[in-house]
Amino acid sequence: DVKVTQSSRYLVKRTGEKVFLECVQDMDHENMFWYRQDPGLGLRLIYFSYDVKMKEKGDIPEGYSVSREKKERFSLILESASTNQTSMYLCASSLLLGQGTTYEQYFGPGTRLTVT
Amino acid sequence: AQKVTQAQTEISVVEKEDVTLDCVYETRDTTYYLFWYKQPPSGELVFLIRRNSFDEQNEISGRYSWNFQKSTSSFNFTITASQVVDSAVYFCALSVYNTDKLIFGTGTRLQVFP
Numbered sequence: 001d002v003k004v005t006q007s008s009r010y011l012v013k014r015t016g017e018k019v020f021l022e023c024v025q026d027m028d029h030e031n032m033f034w035y036r037q038d039p040g041l042g043l044r045l046i047y048f049s050y051d052v053k054m055k056e057k058g059d060i061p062e063g064y065s066v067s068r069e070k071k072e073r074f075s076l077i078l079e080s081a082s083t084n085q086t087s088m089y090l091c092a093s094s095l096l097l098g099q100g101t102t103y104e105q106y107f108g109p110g111t112r113l114t115v116t
Numbered sequence: 117a118q119k120v121t122q123a124q125t126e127i128s129v130v131e132k133e134d135v136t137l138d139c140v141y142e143t144r145d146t147t148y149y150l151f152w153y154k155q156p157p158s159g160e161l162v163f164l165i166r167r168n169s170f171d172e173q174n175e176i177s178g179r180y181s182w183n184f185q186k187s188t189s190s191f192n193f194t195i196t197a198s199q200v201v202d203s204a205v206y207f208c209a210l211s212v213y214n215t216d217k218l219i220f221g222t223g224t225r226l227q228v229f230p
Contacts, residue, residue, distance in 0.1 A: 031216045040125075042207065042222040050216065058217070090161065094216055102149040102211035105218060107161040 003027070004108035006091050012114045019078040021111050023091030030096035032074035033105060034058075034066060037088040049074055050096055081115045088112050118143045120210050122221035129198050130229050137193045137224045139208030145169075149211040150184065150191045151218065156204040167191065198228045 007022035025032065033048040035058075045058030047066040055066050063085060067075045074093075078085055089112075092105040119142040129135045141150065152164040165175060167184055175182045179196045195202050205225045209218040 033217075040222060043220040045217060048217060088159070092161075096216055100147050100214060102166075102216050102218070104151060104163045104166045106163060107153075110159045112159075 004091055004093055004106050006089075006108040006111050008111050009109060010112050010114075012116065013078075013081050014116055015082060017078075017081050017115075019081050019113065019115075021076040021078075021089055021091075021113070023074045023076070023093075023108055024072055025074075025091075025093040025106070026072065027093065027106070028071065029093035029106075030071070031094045031105075032068065033092040033094075034064075034074065034076045035090045035092065036060070037090055037110070043090065046076065081113075083115050086113060086115045118145075118210055118212060118219050120208050120219050120221035122206075122208055122224050124224045125222075126225045126227070128227045128229065131199060132197050133228075134194060134196050135198050135226065135228075137195075137206050137208075137226065139191045139193065139221060141189050141191065141208070141210045143189075143210060143213070145213040148213065151209040151211075152182065152191075152193050153207045153209065154204045155207065155223070161207065164193075195226075198226075200228050200230055202226060203228045 034046040035043040049068040091108040094105040095103040153161045205223045208221045
């Protein structure tokens with residue numbers, strides 16, 4: 001079974017703090033993704049990575065950065081947390097085959113971040 | 117532009133009723149993939165099905181079935197004889213051409229009452 005784990009289920013931070021959200025997958029997947037989920041907006045892609053040290057911006061990268069130093073680990077960083085970053089953050093991973101084939105993503109349990 | 121629309125925000129049914137969740141997508145790609153995910157109250161999205169654009173056969177898995185119709189750009193999901201454990205938010209998603217990214221709909225919350 002694919003397992004994607006996230007460092008915290010719940011997190012409360014103050015405005016201006018630097019926040020690290022960690023994600024680890026154990027299935028040797030090349031792709032890893034960070035989403036945020038807000039009511040009525042579905043899932044929106046923040047960043048994704050298809051290889052170590054590689055990253056691509058998603059739809060809403062502003063205010064976030066990422067780090068992928070090892071294949072199994074993908075970190076989301078909020079450089080200076082703001083109240084509008086209060087949200088549910090979901091990490092996912094998937095296989096990369098290329099050639100126009102898209103595989104399913106497997107998700108972690110999510111981190112509910114509150115910025116006060 | 118690519119888009120996924122799940123027009124039903126919330127559906128409530130009584131146990132044992134059949135229920136269909138609608139998904140309409142927009143894409144100009146000829147090769148694409150469609151997905152359904154379930155998000156129970158625990159929060160973790162669970163993968164249900166992946167279907168490529170060249171396979172229009174309907175799929176059945178137990179009480180779940182999926183109807184893919186390219187002519188109407190729809191990929192609808194039916195739960196037969198619903199159960200309380202089916203209560204969740206269900207997301208439909210579409211692949212972005214030549215990437216491994218997915219575009220998600222806004223989800224449909226299904227509540228099944230005993």
